[in-house]
Amino acid sequence: KLMQQHKFVLPLVHDHASQNLDMQDIHGQPHAKRALEIAAAGGHSMLLIGPPGAGKTMLASRLPSILPQLSLDEALEVTAIYSLGQTSINKEWLQRPFRNPHHTSSAIAMVGGGTIPKPGEVSFAHNGVLFLDELPEYDRHALEVLREPMEAGCIVISRATRKAVFPAKFQLIAAMNPCTCGQLGNPSRQCRCSGEQISRYQARISSPLLDRIDMHIEVPALNPELLTDYSTNNNETSIAIKQRVQAAMVLQQQRSKKANSLLSNSEIKIFCQLDAESKTIIKLAIEKLHLSARGFYRILKVARTIADLAAAENIAAEHLKEALGFRSRLNTTAF
Numbered sequence: 001k002l003m004q005q006h007k008f009v010l011p012l013v014h015d016h017a018s019q020n021l022d023m024q025d026i027h028g029q030p031h032a033k034r035a036l037e038i039a040a041a042g043g044h045s046m047l048l049i050g051p052p053g054a055g056k057t058m059l060a061s062r063l064p065s066i067l068p069q070l071s072l073d074e075a076l077e078v079t080a081i082y083s084l085g086q087t088s089i090n091k092e093w094l095q096r097p098f099r100n101p102h103h104t105s106s107a108i109a110m111v112g113g114g115t116i117p118k119p120g121e122v123s124f125a126h127n128g129v130l131f132l133d134e135l136p137e138y139d140r141h142a143l144e145v146l147r148e149p150m151e152a153g154c155i156v157i158s159r160a161t162r163k164a165v166f167p168a169k170f171q172l173i174a175a176m177n178p179c180t181c182g183q184l185g186n187p188s189r190q191c192r193c194s195g196e197q198i199s200r201y202q203a204r205i206s207s208p209l210l211d212r213i214d215m216h217i218e219v220p221a222l223n224p225e226l227l228t229d230y231s232t233n234n235n236e237t238s239i240a241i242k243q244r245v246q247a248a249m250v251l252q253q254q255r256s257k258k259a260n261s262l263l264s265n266s267e268i269k270i271f272c273q274l275d276a277e278s279k280t281i282i283k284l285a286i287e288k289l290h291l292s293a294r295g296f297y298r299i300l301k302v303a304r305t306i307a308d309l310a311a312a313e314n315i316a317a318e319h320l321k322e323a324l325g326f327r328s329r330l331n332t333t334a335f
Helices: 030-042 056-061 072-084 107-111 140-144 147-152 195-202 207-211 238-256 265-271 276-289 293-309 317-325
Strands: 046-049 129-132 154-158 163-167 171-176 215-218
Touching: 030 046, 030 056, 030 215, 030 238, 030 293, 046 056, 056 129, 056 171, 072 163, 107 140, 140 207, 147 154, 238 265, 238 293, 265 293, 276 293, 276 317, 293 317
Parallel strands: 046 171, 046 215, 129 171
Antiparallel strands: 154 163
């Protein structure tokens, strides 16, 4: 009835498979699961790095299960975009979009285009998640065009006779192997790649794009004992995690009316103030780790989300240290 009132005739298909995905299914990987919870709570982008079969795709596919449902206004925006792209929605009405384009997708498929401009994957993921598996396998240009919508929350497509602006507020989750063979850092299997091959593989992703990804998470190979343990009694359910995520989101809305990932630099200076100990830690991190200004601000936003999950009014040193551990695969023992 609501769709007919707004003249949307797009069919909605209930996706039963997506409803059965639960964080309880994931064995081990406590560091990655904690990172996923933080990413969900603050709307942060994330890069999962680990060998094949470690659970990167499994983790990413369960992110929607710990995100709150769309509001009616958000759902109408999403439906309008899909209607414009003449694409059916393979999900229920209030479920957040989860787009997983193949790595052969072109730049136009990513951001939209055509003689008559139509939305692309970044717009179809509006108010939801854009998951890019095997990140280095994507065309370089297709990845670089993501930089503008990641910052602006929209994409502008200009043609000789017209210009179209499509919304593109999406949460980027990407996954990649650490090297070509995928076994770099795996204690149980030897990496066959040379140093040059590793450098060439990792260089497929530009530094400016990496700098725009809030959290860089290592997902190690699973212990054989965990693989053969089918019990889920000790694993938290998505419902339990979602409750914490929603509580943190409420704090953010009360404070700034937006997710922490969307805070501007001026808002960061207001809402992400540091005490003396935290300032010492972040100064040391900037010097030793050569953080850019963008990287510095993104660490503060992640630290603010960690503090919100702890229901803390201010960012403390432990929140900042944890945020540093989620950036550029850093070892924060020195801090």
